[in-house]
Amino acid sequence: MSLWSEAADLIGAALLLLGCLQSLLGVIGMLRFPDVLSRSHAATKPQTLGMLLVLVGVALRLRDGIDLGTLALIAFFQFLTSPVASHLVARSAYRTGQTGSRGLLRDDLDPQLSDGDGDGERPGT
Amino acid sequence: MTVLHTVEEAMLVAAVVMILVAGALLLHRIWYGPSMLDRAVALDVAAALIIAGIGVKAAHDGDSFYFPVMLVLAFLGFTGSVGIARFIAVRDRPARRPDGKEDHR
Numbered sequence: 382m383s384l385w386s387e388a389a390d391l392i393g394a395a396l397l398l399l400g401c402l403q404s405l406l407g408v409i410g411m412l413r414f415p416d417v418l419s420r421s422h423a424a425t426k427p428q429t430l431g432m433l434l435v436l437v438g439v440a441l442r443l444r445d446g447i448d449l450g451t452l453a454l455i456a457f458f459q460f461l462t463s464p465v466a467s468h469l470v471a472r473s474a475y476r477t478g479q480t481g482s483r484g485l486l487r488d489d490l491d492p493q494l495s496d497g498d499g500d501g502e503r504p505g506t
Numbered sequence: 507m508t509v510l511h512t513v514e515e516a517m518l519v520a521a522v523v524m525i526l527v528a529g530a531l532l533l534h535r536i537w538y539g540p541s542m543l544d545r546a547v548a549l550d551v552a553a554a555l556i557i558a559g560i561g562v563k564a565a566h567d568g569d570s571f572y573f574p575v576m577l578v579l580a581f582l583g584f585t586g587s588v589g590i591a592r593f594i595a596v597r598d599r600p601a602r603r604p605d606g607k608e609d610h611r
Contacts, residue, residue, distance in 0.1 A: 387510060390510075390514060391510065391513075391514060393565060394513075394514040394517040394518055394521075395517065397517065397518060397521045397561070397562055397565055398517045398518075398520060398521045398524075400521075400558060401520075401521035401522075401524040401525050401528075401562065402524055404524065404525060404528050404554070404555055404558055405524045405525075405527060405528040405531075407528075407551065408528040408529075408531045408532050408535075408551065408555075409528075409531065411531075411532070411535055411547070411548065411551065412531055412534065412535055417543045417544055417547070420535075420544060420547055421547050424547045424548070424550060424551045427528070427551050427554045427555060427558070428550065428551065428554045431554070431558060432554055432557060432558065435557075435558045435561045435562070436561060438561070438565060439561045439562075439564055439565045442565040442568070443565070443568065443570060445570070447570070448570045448573065451570065451573045451574075451576075451577060452573070454577060454580075455557070455573070455576050455577050455580045456580075458577065458580040458581035459554070459557070459580040459581075461581070462580070462581055462583070462584040463550065463554075463584060465584055465588065466546075466550050466584035466587045466588055466591075467550075469587070469588050469591040469592060470543050470546050470547055470587055470590075470591045472591070473543060473591040473592070477543075479541055479543065
């Protein structure tokens with residue numbers, strides 16, 4: 382076993398550890414944040430950064446062509462689909478008025494949701 | 507060589523323990539989540555945690571047997587929360603507190 386493969390194994394294990402730590406911190410953020418939108422903000426940390434670190438760590442430890450392709454596909458599909466789910470959840474949270482008890486400082490979505498006359502649909506009504 | 511191997515083994519075990527602790531905390535959010543949307547977000551994160559756990563197992567064993575499972579989870583894991591957000595969450599408005607304000611928690 383050469384020096385390079387040992388170094389790749391060690392760096393891969395370190396990246397796996399960092400990715401799992403990132404996932405744990407994101408889940409702790411999900412437990413501590415107060416409303417749906419900020420929980421969704423915390424939830425993107427395991428889904429993107431933690432996932433990417435774990436996949437790069439696995440790729441550094443396996444080092445096979447087909448496995449690298451599969452890992453790249455996993456990262457691609459994860460990064461393609463998780464914004465769709467987050468967007469729909471955040472949209473549904475806005476439409477049902479669960480945007481937090483402190484309210485929004487600036488609400489750019491409201492004039493776009495209304496028809497242009499009157500005050501439009503207020504969140505929470 | 508053996509010392510390095512032991513260090514890597516310890517790092518992988520610590521990674522698995524972190525994934526398990528994160529999953530247990532996430533079960534708390536799924537169980538007590540005040541609204542259905544919190545549960546939808548938590549289910550997305552659960553899919554991500556399962557992918558990470560399978561990845562740590564693959565890195566530990568050095569085989570790629572479960573990579574198709576990770577692939578399917580990566581591109582079908584979002585359908586549950588999309589369904590919840592589109593069809594269920596509208597019926598699940600937050601409860602009103604006695605002072606008239608909505609309980610968002």
